[in-house]
Amino acid sequence: MGKKTKGKLPKTECCVSKSQCGRCPLRMLKEGTLPEGYTVKKRKLVRVDGTKVTKKKLAKAA
Template sequence: MPPKPKKKCCSDKPACKRCPLQMMKKGTLPPGYTVKKRKLVKVKKSDKKSKVAA
C-alpha cells in the first residue's frame, strides 16, 4: 500500500516521501486529489458536459 500524502507541504529539504508536491510530480498521488498552493485538495467531479461549438 503506497503512503498516504500529507495534507500540507512542509517544504523540508530533502523532501519527504509523503510530500503532496513530490507525489504529484512522481505520479503517485491518489486519484481524485491534486495540489493547490502547497495543500492537498480533493478534485470536484463536474457533471457538466463540455460544450462543442457547432
C-alpha cells in the first residue's frame, strides 16, 4: 500500500478544467495549503529556491 500523507499533494501542472479539482496548484496557492517552499509560475508548480520539483520531494514536504 502507499504511504499516508497529511493532506492532498498538489498536481505538478494546472489542468485548466472548468471544475477545478482540489489538488490544483493554483487553488492550493490561493487557499494557502501549498507546502512550504513551493509556488506556482505559468500554471506549473515550482520550488522557490529554483531546484527541480519531484514527487518524492513533494511528498516529503507535505
